[in-house]
Amino acid sequence: MAIKKFAVGCYDDEAVLFPAVEKVRNSGYKLHDVYTPFPVHGLDKALGHKDTDLHVAGFIYGITGTATALGFMGWIFTGDWPTNFGGKPHFALPAFIPITFETTVLFAAVGMVLTFCYLNQIMPGVKKHVFHPRQTDDLFVVVLELNEHVSEQEAIDFLKSTGAVETKVEMAESEWWYGRFDKEEEYEKLNATV
Amino acid sequence: MNERFELPARLKTTSIALMLVGLLVLIIGGITLLGGDHHAQTRFWIVLLQTSVFFVMITAASVFIQAAASLAQGGWIVAYKRVPEAIGANVWVFGLIAAVVLLFIAFGLDIDGHNPIYHWVHPEGDEILEGKSAFLNKGMFAGFTLVTIGLWAFFGRKFRALSLAQEKAPKNSTKIYWTMVKWSAGFLLVYALTQMSTTPWMWLMSIDAHWYSTMYSWYTFASAFVSGMAVILLFVLSLKNHGYLELVTKEHTHDLGKFMFAFSVFWTYVWFAQYMLIWYGNIPEETTYFKIRQQGPYGLIWYSVFIINFIMPILVLMSRPSKRNYFTVTFMAMAIIFGHWLDFFIMTMPGPMGANWYLSWYELGVFAGFAGLLMFVVYNTLTKASLVPENHPLLKEAVLHES
Numbered sequence: 001m002a003i004k005k006f007a008v009g010c011y012d013d014e015a016v017l018f019p020a021v022e023k024v025r026n027s028g029y030k031l032h033d034v035y036t037p038f039p040v041h042g043l044d045k046a047l048g049h050k051d052t053d054l055h056v057a058g059f060i061y062g063i064t065g066t067a068t069a070l071g072f073m074g075w076i077f078t079g080d081w082p083t084n085f086g087g088k089p090h091f092a093l094p095a096f097i098p099i100t101f102e103t104t105v106l107f108a109a110v111g112m113v114l115t116f117c118y119l120n121q122i123m124p125g126v127k128k129h130v131f132h133p134r135q136t137d138d139l140f141v142v143v144l145e146l147n148e149h150v151s152e153q154e155a156i157d158f159l160k161s162t163g164a165v166e167t168k169v170e171m172a173e174s175e176w177w178y179g180r181f182d183k184e185e186e187y188e189k190l191n192a193t194v
Numbered sequence: 195m196n197e198r199f200e201l202p203a204r205l206k207t208t209s210i211a212l213m214l215v216g217l218l219v220l221i222i223g224g225i226t227l228l229g230g231d232h233h234a235q236t237r238f239w240i241v242l243l244q245t246s247v248f249f250v251m252i253t254a255a256s257v258f259i260q261a262a263a264s265l266a267q268g269g270w271i272v273a274y275k276r277v278p279e280a281i282g283a284n285v286w287v288f289g290l291i292a293a294v295v296l297l298f299i300a301f302g303l304d305i306d307g308h309n310p311i312y313h314w315v316h317p318e319g320d321e322i323l324e325g326k327s328a329f330l331n332k333g334m335f336a337g338f339t340l341v342t343i344g345l346w347a348f349f350g351r352k353f354r355a356l357s358l359a360q361e362k363a364p365k366n367s368t369k370i371y372w373t374m375v376k377w378s379a380g381f382l383l384v385y386a387l388t389q390m391s392t393t394p395w396m397w398l399m400s401i402d403a404h405w406y407s408t409m410y411s412w413y414t415f416a417s418a419f420v421s422g423m424a425v426i427l428l429f430v431l432s433l434k435n436h437g438y439l440e441l442v443t444k445e446h447t448h449d450l451g452k453f454m455f456a457f458s459v460f461w462t463y464v465w466f467a468q469y470m471l472i473w474y475g476n477i478p479e480e481t482t483y484f485k486i487r488q489q490g491p492y493g494l495i496w497y498s499v500f501i502i503n504f505i506m507p508i509l510v511l512m513s514r515p516s517k518r519n520y521f522t523v524t525f526m527a528m529a530i531i532f533g534h535w536l537d538f539f540i541m542t543m544p545g546p547m548g549a550n551w552y553l554s555w556y557e558l559g560v561f562a563g564f565a566g567l568l569m570f571v572v573y574n575t576l577t578k579a580s581l582v583p584e585n586h587p588l589l590k591e592a593v594l595h596e597s
Contacts, residue, residue, distance in 0.1 A: 086476065
């Protein structure tokens with residue numbers, strides 16, 4: 001939760017975006033993020049993102065579901081309320097399997113969705129700054145994070161040299177926040193000084 | 195990039211040695227078992243039935259994966275398309291053997307006036323079998339066997355012929371590609387009406403003629419398909435091991451590993467669904483099937499099948515690195531093929547053999563013989579054409595495939 005200074009470069013072509021991302025990564029500028037209107041195949045690799053451990057989390061959630069279902073049903077039917085169903089054993093494992101399976105899937109699925117949302121900072125009510133209104137339309141937006149040691153003009157020139165069709169420098173919230181889109185006034189005051 | 199496969203001497207000797215083992219075992223078995231009591235004679239035939247049906251089904255699974263990939267326009271399979279094609283083109287070899295064995299058992303096997311494997315050939319006096327005799331009779335059996343094997347063999351060879359014709363077609367022509375899509379749709383219909391429904395009833399389920407299960411054919415299909423994918427994977431990796439199929443990378447074998455993993459789970463799903471309903475219903479004429487298999491003399495094999503076909507794949511193949519490791523997938527492919535052969539063992543043996551079952555020189559020798567035959571015919575077919583389907587419209591997509 002901090003307001004930082006960003007240099008924004010907009011590209012109108014994937015073919016320009018990929019070399020630009022590579023140049024940004026080689027240049028030493030701190031890359032904040034890249035916003036695209038649609039999923040671009042291979043961009044994660046170009047950005048150097050590694051595979052997440054989401055699947056490990058999924059495995060753990062699944063095992064938790066298995067243990068919960070088996071433990072709960074086992075406790076009910078052997079300890080808490082033993083009932084005779086058609087002469088079957090109290091711990092009727094085959095009959096428990098479908099419920100165990102469903103609970104495993106439920107825990108893994110819901111847990112993974114929530115983890116995915118957390119990792120991507122998306123949730124109902126979670127707000128993030130939009131750097132360019134056309135980033136959901138037809139522009140690929142590369143955002144560099146600047147600090148007081150970096151010249152704004154140099155960053156802009158650099159972005160233009162990589163093929164950006166539109167550039168700007170602006171102050172913005174770098175993280176997510178919860179609530180309404182009520183940061184505009186705050187930004188206006190800050191950006192008046194930029 | 196005209197990759198022409200030349201059969202390495204080592205593979206050739208291995209396959210011929212395995213075939214010789216099978217032949218030797220068959221001759222010794224023919225002398226000792228066929229000359230023995232009715233139990234030994236039954237053993238001779240039931241093992242041949244089990245293994246030949248298993249092999250014809252796993253080779254037919256290669257025809258099915260081609261049809262499915264063609265209809266779904268899956269590009270990734272094109273990188274090693276020649277392998278399922280070569281396996282599919284040899285369905286007729288195993289089909290021929292299976293047809294001879296099955297028809298002999300149904301028509302010719304007669305020990306002291308009764309048929310020890312297919313009881314239903316003499317339904318007289320048995321109310322249940324008489325009730326089923328409109329479907330379960332020799333004529334229907336022969337019809338289903340010949341039509342099934344004939345169609346599988348025909349489509350296997352047709353797909354290969356179409357694919358080779360594509361190589362001679364003009365560059366960028368998609369005419370044969372679309373012809374293949376039409377034939378694939380036809381094959382899926384054939385496969386659904388044979389492997390996925392009627393044929394396993396005739397060949398395998400009718401061994402326990404009083405018992406029936408509506409899950410049975412799906413369950414057999416899952417067995418056949420997962421072993422079929424394992425066979426494809428083994429051939430692909432052995433070709434890579436000898437320096438061929440450069441275009442096939444870990445991305446492609448990873449997908450084959452996913453298929454093995456997913457269909458192992460699917461097999462367990464169907465296997466368990468069939469078991470649980472009968473366990474819960476607890477109707478005596480249904481539970482007898484599992485009584486002998488699970489709690490009786492076959493208990494050891496029953497639980498080994500479950501461990502090899504479910505516990506091992508789910509634990510070993512779940513993680514991404516192990517699906518991309520050639521050693522683990524090769525090991526698991528072998529384990530899966532053997533595990534599903536054991537699964538067919540437990541489908542077939544208890545009916546005719548009862549408590550006195552064997553899993554020794556004859557059973558394993560016949561299995562080795564069939565495996566050698568599969569290697570021999572498939573490698574030979576692979577030498578006949580370039581390993582890279584250069585003119586296939588989806589080749590580029592296959593090369594760029596990422597899983």
